[in-house]
Amino acid sequence: MEPANTDLIPGTLDMLILKTLSLEPLHGFGVARRIEQISEGVFKVNPGSLLVAFQRLERAGWLDAEWRASENSRRAKYYRLTATGREQLERETADWSRRAAAIGRLLKEHA
């Protein structure tokens, strides 16, 4: 049996990061773990894609970053959602729901 496909649906990483951070600020690995946990292992996040996405979102003004000392006194970069990031999340969520519902309907009808 082939291993189950754990790739993210293309184009959804940004939205998932924003959603994850909407609860509390987290560092990079924290975000990855949270996505895996909540999706119950369906999605697994690639570290490279994640860090590049952080850069992109930070530059877009949706995330803020700050350095904190982690538990074992190393520097850890924590990301936090900004006000515009929250607006963006709402937009993307609404958009996603609309499209997901449409796909759901389509699949049902022709099944």
Add this chain to the structure above:
Amino acid sequence: MSIWRQVRHGLSVLLRRARADRDLTDEVAHYEQELTASYERHGMTPGAARRAARQEMGSTLALRDRVRTAGWEHVVSGLLDDVRYAFRRLAKQPVFMMTALLTVALGVGATAAIFAVVDGVILRPLPYPAADRLVALDHAAPGIQSTTIRMAPSLYYTYREESRLFEAFALWNGNRATVTGVGDAEEVPALFVTPEFLDVLRIPPAIGRGLTAADGEPGNPHVVLLADGYWRQRFGGAGDILRRQLQVDGVAREIIGVLPASFTFLDERISLVIPRRLRRAEEPLIAFGNDGIARLKPGVTIEQANADLLRCLPLAERKFPLNPGFAKNAFRDARIHPSLQTLRDHLVGETGRSLWVLAGAVVVLLLIACANVANLLLVRASGRERELAVREALGAGWGRLTRDLLAEALLLGLGGGVLGTGLCLLVLQWVTSGEGSHLPRVSEIGVSGGTLLFTLGVSLTASLLFGCIPVWKAVIGGRAERPLHAAGGRTVTSGRERHGIQRLLLMTQVALATVLLMAAGLLLRTYGHLRAVDPGFRDPQRVQLVRISLPAPPDPTQLMRSQQEILQRFQTVMGVEAAGITNAAPLEGGARTPVYTADHPVAEGRLPPVRFMRSITPGYAAATGARLLAGRDLTWPELYAGPPVVLISENMARELWGDPRAALGRRLRMSLVEPWSEIIGVLADLRDDGIAKPAPAMVYWPLLRQRSNAPPAASRNVEFVIRSSRAGSMAFVDELRRALREVNGSVPLANVRTLESVYRKSMARLSFLFVMLSVAGAVALALGIVGVYGVMAYTVAARRREIGIRLALGASPASVQRRFLRQGLQVAGAGAAAGLLASVVSARVMRSLLSGLAEMGVAQQAIPLAVVLLAALLACWVPVRRATRVNPCEVLRAD
């Protein structure tokens, strides 16, 4: 917002690269650590957890690189790295770098300087609002063989009343005016204008009011406007200047305004603007001693305007009476027609065309410089072949290698551009000093923002030009052969193709240098022809010219006596050999008049031939050095009491009577109502119309001219011509000034100069062009030599192994040398031949732009060819000789 954040973020990364790197490293390390910890929590041993984490993360180096290259700043920082690297590489070869930089600097600097001149003189509009609608009212009159007659008051009125396509007309005359009553008497340049003058230009005064129609009407108070400079210099910029009185030419005038500081008019230095008072009823039909300007209505073309005025011209004949004594058909026979030009073209004239020749020359120079640097870069690039091959093998893409090579070209281009701007400033300083160039609008030439932008553009274009060739060769074209070189470097010769392109560049360079040298030679020949021409005067450096304008007494004879008194006083100044008076210095005349000849009658009412005229006194011919070919000079009693006599030029005597001697005793007159004047002498031809043009037929009337039913004619504003070995010295002029003061304390000595300066000025345009083209030719030759030398030296170095083998196999050094020299000369010869062909075309282009250019002679072609080939031979010989001195064993053992 988002873009701004992008830029800010990128910049902060660029500026603090070390910190950004540390942050990224920390973030990745922390990620890996957390991942390991998470595996441990799931029950793995620490070692297994670390391995699993590493496997999942992949190479942290690659990961960091992926994140780092995501932003735009990565591209910039890559470029910066390239530039830094390129600079380090260049700095390691200072000779190459300096050669390339200087080459670019010469090309770019020359181009920038000529652009600044062309921009200031030709491209930029004159400093008036909507200046493109201003025209100079010039006319031509083929009926009297004249291409330029100016403007008459009769036409001014006619055009004003009848034309439809013009907004306004104005007449102007540039002249000198004597100001008295404020400090010493002085002669200042003034414009005598009709009242619309400033409105046509749309220049309102800075202080006070402009001219109104009333200022031009007799009976109203006399007024004057001051130029800004004169106001500051003479009145200290006094604020209460208005309503003050100024004595101008003996008339009290009220100051009504001051012109803005920015005001200039056709390069004339002006102190005063004075309204003219024309009386319409008293103007004759023909009086073309005026200049005119006009403003076209919007959208009107020069052709339409010409047609409009051509329609008005015949109406003038009905409105104004023919001058008394003129032939009845004079106006119609002259076939006057308007030949309008924009005011700018009128001002710039033929200089504009010579500037285009120069612009062509500097473009050629720039191309040579680019070809040269391209060649040098090619030589270097092939030296780096192995390095490039290794880098390509290690995975550098062609884009990466291209950027690397282009960075070098860009550095050289921009560095050369900066040096070139400095060079451009030096050239401009010389050009605008006025001594060398006598260019119009010289005050408007400068390094503007536009010039700097242009220079930057030229530098970048040049960089791309000479950067792309080696890129193409080394990166794209050289791919196929590179592995071989990298493998062992044991190939004996390098690619044939590269040599092809180098030869082509070299040929182009040699050809272009040949063209420039031939163009310079052509101008030298033209210049030489002109210097060899007998201008009609001798030793101009020993002829002092000064102008004196006496206030006009009611009696012309009295005026003449005062002028004679000054002349006699001048003759007592130490060192004076001869002296005379004339209305206009040689080469500065141009007045024409119809001349009736007693034994060559013209049909009733027809116009006789028009001749140049000049008024002189006894001593004029001796002072200028004009040879008397037959007869004798004037005498003073003839001036005052008659009988009327004249002198004529040799060519006129030959035209009418076949021989100078035969002209003596014949009779002439200017109009039908004058008495006949007897020819008493024939003077050598004077090239009064310009040294480059044939000498015009000339009649020398006495300065005081007796007329039958009118008082004699005299001139108030005259040139004193004084021959002395002391001419031109300050002491001499001071003595003349003192002598003048002894006779008349209230008139100034004006326009002090030597005939030599007039002579030189008349050839200035040509000598300027000649000097500039010669410099361009010399620089081109120098660049060509550098190019030939560089390529030969490289070829020889690259083929040391081949030479070594040849020598080892028994070839004599001389035969090897000959082989290489022949190759070099083949390239140079082909280039020179192409240059010879191209120069035929370039000579034709030059001839279409410049009048009076000499024919291309054998010498003008042979000498540049010989110079180019000799230079090429020398440039080849030095490296070739060095190469055959190699020891075959050493060469073969090397590598």
